[in-house]
Amino acid sequence: MAAAKGRGDMRIFDTYDELATDLAEYVAQLSESSVKERGYFTIALSGGSLISLLWKLCEAPYNKTVDWTKWYVLWAEERAVSKNHSDSNYKLAKDSFLSKVSILNNHMYSINDSKTVEDAAMQYEFTIRQLVKARVLSVSGVNDCPKFDLILLCMGSDGHIAALYPHHPALELKEDWITHITDSSEPPPERITFTLPVINSASNVVVLATGEDKARAVHLAIDNVGQDFDASSVPARLVEPVDGKLVWFMDMAAASQATANE
Numbered sequence: 652m653a654a655a656k657g658r659g660d661m662r663i664f665d666t667y668d669e670l671a672t673d674l675a676e677y678v679a680q681l682s683e684s685s686v687k688e689r690g691y692f693t694i695a696l697s698g699g700s701l702i703s704l705l706w707k708l709c710e711a712p713y714n715k716t717v718d719w720t721k722w723y724v725l726w727a728e729e730r731a732v733s734k735n736h737s738d739s740n741y742k743l744a745k746d747s748f749l750s751k752v753s754i755l756n757n758h759m760y761s762i763n764d765s766k767t768v769e770d771a772a773m774q775y776e777f778t779i780r781q782l783v784k785a786r787v788l789s790v791s792g793v794n795d796c797p798k799f800d801l802i803l804l805c806m807g808s809d810g811h812i813a814a815l816y817p818h819h820p821a822l823e824l825k826e827d828w829i830t831h832i833t834d835s836s837e838p839p840p841e842r843i844t845f846t847l848p849v850i851n852s853a854s855n856v857v858v859l860a861t862g863e864d865k866a867r868a869v870h871l872a873i874d875n876v877g878q879d880f881d882a883s884s885v886p887a888r889l890v891e892p893v894d895g896k897l898v899w900f901m902d903m904a905a906a907s908q909a910t911a912n913e
């Protein structure tokens with residue numbers, strides 16, 4: 652089903668199980684085509700309920716059929732906490748997904764937790780530049796941004812994605828690939844995030860939205876809401892891959908106010 656023009660495809664599911672099944676198949680297919688085309692699969696993860704919905708990738712047939720050794724895993728957002736803290740997106744992904752499949756340890760690019768958030772963000776951008784130099788990460792044909800094969804995002808009830816919050820100055824960044832914030836509206840306050848230019852340069856972007864508390868933000872992010880609408884009030888509306896594909900994975904509750912869904 653299509654959303655308003657340029658707002659991507661909508662996949663809406665009755666149950667979490669169906670959503671997880673389709674998401675696993677979607678990721679596995681992208682992995683297969685990227686490995687076939689380029690020899691690698693570069694994926695960026697987020698936090699939230701997204702990671703728990705990836706569990707079907709750890710089971711048959713995907714645990715055997717996916718070429719895990721070709722995966723390069725990064726994070727679209729991370730909280731500035733130690734890697735063994737329960738708030739760490741790295742820990743969440745490692746415990747419930749990455750440790751259960753055969754991804755190589757040196758293909759996981761978690762964010763340095765022993766530096767200040769500012770220095771860790773700079774180091775992370777440098778790491779991404781090295782992956783571009785090594786041609787593991789492609790480059791966008793439109794700008795010089797890295798072109799991830801897949802960026803997985805989770806939308807909050809205020810419409811934020813990654814650590815890009817409504818009306819935040821980080822939404823305006825045009826040159827930086829990575830930035831840090833110190834004033835997240837949800838704890839912990841310090842976070843590192845991909846910027847919109849990087850998100851919008853990806854080949855594929857998934858935005859996951861589940862639960863009734865996301866319904867208003869989904870409507871504002873997807874539907875025709877008029878030209879005067881201030882998109883920075885719902886950052887997910889600013890996700891618009893320039894040369895890639897956007898797909899929304901939602902449950903019925905999150906999609907319930909989307910008129911594109913009628």
Ligand SMILES: O=C(O)[C@H](O)[C@@H](O)[C@H](O)[C@H](O)COP(=O)(O)O
Pocket residue numbers: 697698699700701805806807808813837838860861862
């Ligand atoms: O960093 C965070 O504090 C969370 O990751 C948060 O931003 C999350 O992405 C949304 O709240 C949606 O998460 P749910 O889908 O789990 O509601």
